[in-house]
Amino acid sequence: xxxxxxxxxxxxxGDVAAVQDFDLAAERGEFVSFLGPSGCGKTTTLRMxxxxxxxxxxxxxxxxKDVTHQAPNQRNVGxxxxxxxxxxxxxxASNIGFGLKIRKRPKADxxxxxxxxxxxxxxxxRGDRFPWQLSGGQQQRVALARALAIEPTVLLLDEPLSALDxxxxxxxxxxxxxxxxxxxxxxxxxxHDQEEALELSDRIVVMSEGRIxxxxxxxxxxxxxxxxxxxSFVGTLNAMDATIVDASAGRLSLAGHEIRTTSKLAGSAxxxxxxxxxxxxxxxxxxxxxxxxxxSPMKGMSGSNRLPGTVADIAFLGSVVRVRTTVGPDAIPVFxxxxxxxxxxxxxxxxxxxxxxxxxxxxVLGRDVVPDRTDxxxxxEAML
Amino acid sequence: xxxTAFARNAQGAPPARPGRRFSLTWLxxxxxxxxxxxxxxxxxxxxxxxxxxxxxxGDVTLQNYARLTEGLQLNAYLxxxxxxxxxxxxxxxxxxxxxxxxxxxxxxxxxxxxxTFSGVASNFAGIPLALAFxxxxxxxxxxxxxxxxxxxxxxxxxxxxxxxxxxxxxxxYFQLPLMILIIAPAIDGLKRxxxxxxxxxxxxxxxxxxYIALPILMPSLLGSMILLFGNxxxxxxxxxxxxxGFINLVTILIGNQxxxxxxxxxxxxxALAMGMVAILGITLLAYQFLQRxxxxxxx
Ligand SMILES: Nc1ncnc2c1ncn2[C@@H]1O[C@H](COP(=O)(O)OP(=O)(O)O)[C@@H](O)[C@H]1O
Ligand SMILES: [Mg+2]
Numbered sequence: 001x002x003x004x005x006x007x008x009x010x011x012x013x014g015d016v017a018a019v020q021d022f023d024l025a026a027e028r029g030e031f032v033s034f035l036g037p038s039g040c041g042k043t044t045t046l047r048m049x050x051x052x053x054x055x056x057x058x059x060x061x062x063x064x065k066d067v068t069h070q071a072p073n074q075r076n077v078g079x080x081x082x083x084x085x086x087x088x089x090x091x092x093a094s095n096i097g098f099g100l101k102i103r104k105r106p107k108a109d110x111x112x113x114x115x116x117x118x119x120x121x122x123x124x125x126r127g128d129r130f131p132w133q134l135s136g137g138q139q140q141r142v143a144l145a146r147a148l149a150i151e152p153t154v155l156l157l158d159e160p161l162s163a164l165d166x167x168x169x170x171x172x173x174x175x176x177x178x179x180x181x182x183x184x185x186x187x188x189x190x191x192h193d194q195e196e197a198l199e200l201s202d203r204i205v206v207m208s209e210g211r212i213x214x215x216x217x218x219x220x221x222x223x224x225x226x227x228x229x230x231x232s233f234v235g236t237l238n239a240m241d242a243t244i245v246d247a248s249a250g251r252l253s254l255a256g257h258e259i260r261t262t263s264k265l266a267g268s269a270x271x272x273x274x275x276x277x278x279x280x281x282x283x284x285x286x287x288x289x290x291x292x293x294x295x296s297p298m299k300g301m302s303g304s305n306r307l308p309g310t311v312a313d314i315a316f317l318g319s320v321v322r323v324r325t326t327v328g329p330d331a332i333p334v335f336x337x338x339x340x341x342x343x344x345x346x347x348x349x350x351x352x353x354x355x356x357x358x359x360x361x362x363x364v365l366g367r368d369v370v371p372d373r374t375d376x377x378x379x380x381e382a383m384l
Numbered sequence: 385x386x387x388t389a390f391a392r393n394a395q396g397a398p399p400a401r402p403g404r405r406f407s408l409t410w411l412x413x414x415x416x417x418x419x420x421x422x423x424x425x426x427x428x429x430x431x432x433x434x435x436x437x438x439x440x441x442g443d444v445t446l447q448n449y450a451r452l453t454e455g456l457q458l459n460a461y462l463x464x465x466x467x468x469x470x471x472x473x474x475x476x477x478x479x480x481x482x483x484x485x486x487x488x489x490x491x492x493x494x495x496x497x498x499x500t501f502s503g504v505a506s507n508f509a510g511i512p513l514a515l516a517f518x519x520x521x522x523x524x525x526x527x528x529x530x531x532x533x534x535x536x537x538x539x540x541x542x543x544x545x546x547x548x549x550x551x552x553x554x555x556x557y558f559q560l561p562l563m564i565l566i567i568a569p570a571i572d573g574l575k576r577x578x579x580x581x582x583x584x585x586x587x588x589x590x591x592x593x594x595y596i597a598l599p600i601l602m603p604s605l606l607g608s609m610i611l612l613f614g615n616x617x618x619x620x621x622x623x624x625x626x627x628x629g630f631i632n633l634v635t636i637l638i639g640n641q642x643x644x645x646x647x648x649x650x651x652x653x654x655a656l657a658m659g660m661v662a663i664l665g666i667t668l669l670a671y672q673f674l675q676r677x678x679x680x681x682x683x
Binding site for chain 1: 575577578580581582583584585586587588591595596599600680
């Protein structure tokens, strides 16, 4: 049995179904993220684990114990809020020690634990500061220490970094991950920031409109999105309309050209599907092959699809150069990413270009169309 | 991500900077300055000077201040302080409880009407308020008559509206709504997350109030009650109309000293007023100090 189990969770607010059919089994020590756009039910689910909301249906168990109907102050889970929620009338040490004081621990024990935690969050000697004397990043670190002080069974974080500026956000993100690893605490982390989820998580639960779209490792979520929602929400994606030519042979027609995919196709010839290509999976060469602008990391897997196109414009994103091309008579936009290097011969806007990608890179999207994960995963892993 | 990558170079032009011109905006302050000179500074100066002058001889004296500790004046201060303290405490506590019930517990629809009513009621004072109470729970008032009809005439039990307790009840009519008005922002400032964070760490509702909510609200609560104290201390017309000057309040005694027939000693009246100014000044300073402290917390 998993350490944290949510089974058949549903939550309604009046007529609004905030969360539906939510099943999750997290192992002890696992770092799980809930990722999805605003309003998709992440916070509601987290609050049900903390006990602030009662599920309309379903059950929640922590370490084999059903806590569905337990009051929040009986659960011993730690929660970190987006707004820090430090008690303004208490200094840092009292904030951190609050849970232990409630548990009537001897003062000496509380002081020792507070000192330990201050060290963990790199705020040694700041115990007598008040929250309003700290920066946002420091306040959130104190909130984290406060949640950890009670040695919770599960640590819950609700968009803890979204009120901070970019630089502190990245630094604190690493700190959270490192502390979580060090303590081995089972963690649920809510975010709408895919970068955060990809970097921090052991597994990601991608949510949309109160439902789970996909649960998987960052690698799986990024490379093998189960639904078009996941594919478009995580990472940059080129989504294009294509029609099926021969489903069993994986043949499609895109912008007047025939391409192949290794994804399973469901549907008869002539039916429409949406295909997805990651910008970094596409090779870009001049029509005569003399200038190789971008190489596909999946190159040479099982032949290559070729699509003629035109360069529209170029954007330097630092380490990555993003080329916007258009293909076909309708000028469908396709982004191609390549690593920057000083020898890169960037084609001029308007020049003809050829896009190449292996069938494995061509994902077919749809709620019910799951890419053939086993083949492609094996191939992708062989490539690493 | 995809969309923004190419929208990068579309930067807005910097906003035009307004030219440095000679500003006439201070002219707007003139009416205020004229007003405060005429109605605040000059009377205050008059008061200060008058309090050091012997009304009969016109000599400079400290006698007016020395008399403040004598029976009549001392008694007036004590009565005023007692009534102000009682109505500030009772109005403060019940006003807070009502405001808290409506803001965080009760139906949201009640909030608007309660605030509007409080705005009106907290300004309902003076002669109309006194008369309203005389007509309802005065000796022959409507409510008194009704209760008497049921066989429970409060006046039989020794109660009278024309007494200290009566006056306190009347004062509560504006003290309670005033408390509701001034404590509401502080209650709004109590974040839901504080309660949840405390629950999350194992605290009960009682512990949340004991360790977090009350300490956070305390400066606002004390500050608001201090304001209520000053509000009651300064009231005059209500008490005068209700008890005909029978209850010896500072404000009423000042009136008697300045214009009365029996007592007539302008200098003593001015000194009494100076004492009142000092008390109100201290309450205002205390209010500001506490207010600043809670603002820092509730930010
Ligand atoms: N207390 C509530 N009452 C009514 N509707 C709510 C309440 N809390 C959340 N919702 C609704 O539930 C949905 C999910 O909200 P939430 O869990 O906060 O989303 P997220 O955290 O992913 O942004 C939203 O449509 C929101 O409006
Ligand atoms: Mg949320």
